[in-house]
Amino acid sequence: MSQEPICPCEELIHPRRLFNPPGRDTLLYRVGEFATFREALLQARPGEVELAGWRPSARGDLALQLLEWWAYLADLLTFYNERIVHDAYLRTAASPGTVERLVRVLGYRPRPGLGATGLIAALSSSRTPLTLPRGLAIQSKPGPGEKPEIFELDEDTLVDPSGSLAAEVVVPTNLVDRTDVLLRGTVSTLRVGEQLLLVARDWAATSTGYQVVTVAKVSREKDSRGGAVTRVILGKPITAELLPPGATTAPATSYRLLRAGQTALRFPFDTSLSKPGVIHLESIFRNILPGDWLLLSNEPLQLARVKTNSEEITFVPKSPPTGTLPIPIPHTVLTFELATLAAPPVVSFAWQEVGELVDEPPKSVLASGLELALEGPLPLPEGATGRHVLLEDSTGQGTRGLATPIGDAATHHVLISEADPPTVLTPPLRLLHNLLPVSRGATVAGEVLGSGDSSLAGQSFVLQKSPLTYLGEGAGYRSTLIIRVDGIEWKEVPSFHGQAPDARIFVTREDEEQKTRVLFGDGVRGARLPTGVENVVASYRHGSGADAPEAGTLSVLLQPRPGLQSVRNPVPVTGGADPDPASKLKQLAPRSVLTFGRAISAGDYEALALDSPSVNRARAYWTLDAQQQRPLLRLYVGDTLEAKKSAETSLRAASDPQRRVEVLLAxxxxxxxxxxxxxxxxxxxxxxxxxxxxxxxxxxxxxxxxxxxxxxxxxxxxxxxxxxxxxxxxxxxxxxxxxxxxxxxxxxxxxxxxxxxxxxxxxxxxxxxxxxxxxxxxxxxxxxxxxxxxx
Known part of the structure; x- marks a missing residue:
């Protein structure tokens, strides 16, 4: 009834010998398949004589057809048996929901999806402060193929008028080695080839702290906010002689750019009158006052400060020809503080400021430790020294930070600290100070779940909207679900274990479709629901997941408010997470039995970190703290700063406070x-x-x-x-x-x-x-x- 296989590799073995070494992700459990079952059924049993003469035919043989039906049935049964065996073990389980049912035996609850949270800024058109109510809904602008997401205000928030201040980055420009300077506004009086004096505002009559520069080119430009500025290109680079004694940098705003209003020649009839530190001018110059600056035309050009101004009459010539009288010539005599300088042929004075030197606006700045000059005062809460703000740059991106006023109050300068994230910003910047704490989820108010029946133990109901919004809280998370029975609020707890028979509590569980079931007690652990008609009412928010609106897209007000002009989010909301996938549950659930919420070994720290939102990978190393001479556990996590903070929060609640743990970003x-x-x-x-x-x-x-x-x-x-x-x-x-x-x-x-x-x-x-x-x-x-x- 059967033939020998043409090739040994075609040999059919029945039943198949099964071998499953440890650590495999798949199991062998099928003893046979259609071909082997068919072959086995066609083989004669030992001692069989009734069918010894039967020769099955490929045409119209009902007996052969029956055997093949049985082989087909056995093939199906063994296939599903193998799938059932796979779903009976955590490592090999693959069917939807199977992994969650297996880990439930361990008492491990898979983490549900979490809603993102963050801060957005409100811009007010009201002239007086106004209060925005909790639950104010803001929707994101979805991109192609995306769905809009709804966020709500977490608490009643008072906002000040406006809420936005233009901010200029204070980054002093070092003039040394530059070949240009920048002036505020449009300056139209400069001429190519003109000599100007660049001098420190507090110049103290020393041999340095100034430089004479030559105009090579003048161009008119716009700054980052569209204001007019004038760029003066110089003939040569500015040198270190511009630095006053002891200075290492030459900030642009600490200098003046001047033009000489007048010049005067040295007394020409008797040059011997002028000596070092003293100069006799050609005529009377009463507008030169003590303290004024003189530019001496010596080689090189030198700057001096006037000490005294007096007038003399000199007779010229000293020895007139016979019969003539000398001519009296009145003139000014100046002494200057640098007495070692020789009297020059020409002096320049009556200096006039060409324009106000300003700093070169940076093309990009790091937000951390940034000094800003605001267009107006920053409103501060009563008794506060600083205020948390958002910074928004020209691209719509930004960062969070703490703004603290510094220096003279009239200058409106603030220092930005605690920048999170410490990102690179592109000026111009705006400081947004009306911050609104928001979280994802649209409110469902007063949903009737059903009627309580005190004769039933462990009643349960399913929420109509899904997924239920959970928000991160410390090392764990909390739901937004509020249950009221007969108008009385019941409390959500993690489990019924240890609960009193009369405790008004409930627990929540998610199925594989992320629908939330609300379970109540049985009268032994947790109270039963009291009998009533539609007396179980839920209020909650729905919506969660790792997808979060990008910066600038969370800006649609679903409920317009009088006085509220708009909202902006230069910093993306964070903290959202998808439900734990099956692959992560297989890794974390067995470890949870070992950790029980506390960290001792390096593996415990890794497990707890991996169970934190946003953490994709973690690795712990034991090492020695050489400074304190004690063990140190160094935990690396990937892939973002948000993941690092999440791991730190989880470990803070579960690790020994006496054991030093250092969490680092991988x-x-x-x-x-x-x-x-x-x-x-x-x-x-x-x-x-x-x-x-x-x-x-x-x-x-x-x-x-x-x-x-x-x-x-x-x-x-x-x-x-x-x-x-x-x-x-x-x-x-x-x-x-x-x-x-x-x-x-x-x-x-x-x-x-x-x-x-x-x-x-x-x-x-x-x-x-x-x-x-x-x-x-x-x-x-x-x-x-x-x-x-x-x-």
């Missing part, structure tokens, strides 16, 4: 990969190339993906080969080049990435580092078809 190590892939010509080339890219870069499963690349883990060439060879159609991988991109400071001060070939089979990112392929073009694939003899 350092990404960008790499560039080049490899040659030999493919089976029967496969599509584009499919093979895309498969290799996903095997290396896919965020969930790729070797260099966010969920896969661990901190401090060595990557071997063999792992790259293995990942590529798992792609269907890939036959071989050659010419692998693993290049590390390291920053190197260039001549222009920038830090370009420089290639550093790692010509070895193992690549270690070091403590706290992890490899990442930043751009898709950093993975270069040369896919070619195999020669006929190779395939």
């Amino acid at each position: 350092q990404e190590k960008p790499v560039r990969l080049t490899l040659e892939v030999v493919m089976d010509p029967r496969f599509d080339k584009e499919d093979v190339e895309e498969g290799v890219r996903l095997a290396l870069l896919d965020p969930e499963t790729g070797l260099f993906g966010v969920k896969t690349a661990r901190i401090g883990t060595t990557v071997y060439d063999s792992q790259i080969y293995e990942a590529c060879l798992r792609v269907p159609g890939t036959l071989a991988v050659h010419e692998l080049r693993f290049v590390l991109l390291v920053p190197s400071k260039g001549d222009d001060g920038k830090t370009p990435l420089q290639e550093q070939l790692e010509d070895r089979p193992d690549h270690s990112p070091g403590e706290g580092g992890f490899y990442v392929v930043l751009e898709e073009q950093d993975l270069t694939l040369n896919v070619k078809e195999a020669a006929p003899h190779e395939s």
